[in-house]
Amino acid sequence: MKRLTRLTRRFAALVVGHGLVLFARLITAPRAIWAGVEPVAKQRIYFANHTSNGDFVLAWAVLPPHLRKKTRPVAASDYWLKNKLRAFVGGEVFRAVLINREKEERTEDPVDLMVAALDEGSSLILFPEGNRNMGPDPLLPFRTGLYHLASKRPDVDLVPTWIANLNEILPKGEVIPLPLLCTITYGEPIHLRRNESKEAFLKRAEKALLDQRPDTEVQE
C-alpha cells in the first residue's frame, strides 16, 4: 500500500512537472542563450538574479530535460513548506533543496544541505541575493552562501544565469502573467581563486552575473 501511494505521488509529480514546464513555455516563450557554457551534463551551480516568484520555475523549465532531471533549485523553506500543495510541488516536483532563512530557528546549516546535494551529484539553481529584488537596482548585494559553497566544493562550475524580463511578466502582487518574451542567459563559469577574499569573490560573482544582462535591459 505504501509503495502504491509512493508510486502515485511520483507519477503526480512527473505530470505536474511537465505541466509546469509547458505552462511556463507557453506564457513566456523562454529562450535559453548559452553564451558562456554548453548545455552539457556537467555539475554546476547556476546562480541567478531573483525578481519574481516565476524565476524559480523558469530557470528550471528552460533547461534541457536531461539536465533538468539532475538540477535542484535551492529555495526558502518558509515559503515552500507553508501548505501541503507547496510542499508537494517544492519537494517532489522541483525536488528543491529547502533551506531555512532564519538563523535562530534552523537546525541544519544551509550550506551543509547544499553541499550534501552536490555530493549526491546534483546541480543547483541558487538565487544568491536571498530575497526577491523589488528595487530599481538590477541586483541586490549577494549573501555569503555562494562563497561558502565555492570554497567547500571549488571544482564545481559556478554559472552566472541572467533571467531577463520576468519581473515584467509577473510583477509582485499580480496573479495573471503577461505573455512577454523571456530570455535566460548562461555566462562563462567562474571559480573561487586561490587566496581570494570573500568580499572580492562576491563582487566578482555579481559582476559576472550583471555582464549577462541583455543590451535592451541595460539601455533602460
Place this chain on the structure above:
Amino acid sequence: MNGQPDIVVLLFGVILFLVLATVLGAALRKWAATEWTMEFIDSYTARVTSWWGMVVLLALASIFGRLGLVVLFALISFAALREFLTLTAKTRADHWSLLLSFFVILPIQYWLIYIDWYGLYSIFIPVYAYLFLPIASALRGEPTRFLRRVAETQWGLMVTVFAASHVPALLWLDLPGFAGREILLIAWLVIVIQSADVLQYVWSAVCGRTPVAENLSRSKTWEGYAGGVVSGVIVGVLLGWLTPFTVWQVALLAGMVTLMGLMGSLVMSAIKRDKGVRDWGTLIAGQGGFTDRLDAVVFAAPIFYHVVRFFWSGS
C-alpha cells in the same frame, strides 16, 4: 466555391516554386566561397524557410475557411504583439492595461472581423482602446514615463493587431463576381509583397548605391526600392488572374502595396534601431520573429483593404 480550381493551381505553383527555391539554396551553399556570400545565402535560406511556414499555415487555415484564417491571423497578431510589447516602455502599473491588450482587445478585434462588423472594428482600437487603456494605467497612479508607456502600447496595438487584422478582413469584401474567391486576394497580397521585399534585397545587393536612410538600415537603398517596386508590379501583374482587377488596375495596386510594404519595413527598422535590437523575436534562430517577417504585409494591408473597398466593393 468557384475559386477552388484556381486555389489548387496556385498552391501547386507555389509549392513547386518553393521546392526549386530550396534546391537552389542548397546548391548555392555548396558553391559559396566568401563570408559575404555565405551571409547572403543564410538570409536567403531563412526567407525560404519562413515562406514554407507561411504557405503551410495559410493552406492549413484555409481548410477551415474564414474562421481558420481569422484564428490564424489572431495568433500571428498575438505573437507579434508579444514581440512588440517585450521591447516597449512599461512599469508594474501597466500590468492590467497590457493584460487587456493581449486577452481582451486582441480577441475582440478579431471577433469583430469574423462577424463582419465593419463600423466597429474600424474604430475599436483607434478610439476605444486608445481612450480606455490609458485610464487603466492611470488608475494605478504611476506617473513615471506615462505618456511614453501608453503611446508605445497603443502603437504596438495599432500595428500588430489593428493593421494586421485587415488581412483576414479582405475575406468579407463584397466584390461583384468574386464571391468565394476572396482568399486569393490574401494570397496575391502576401506573394506580391514578399517577392518585392526579397527582390528589393537582391537589387540593393547588386546595384544599391544610395541608402534610403543610412542610420536605419544599410541594406535598404533607393535603387533596391525602385527595383523592388518594379519587380513587385511584374509579379502582381503575372498573378493578376487571381484578382478581379484589370491589368492596369492590378499594376497600380501592386505598386501601391509594394511601396507601402517597403516603407513599413523601414519604419519597423527605425524602431528596432531605437530599441537596440537586430530582430523583433527569435521565431527562427538568429533570423527574426513574426514581426520581422510580416511588417511589410501589415503596413500594406489596411490601405489595400480600404482602396479596394472604396473603388470596387458592391456594398
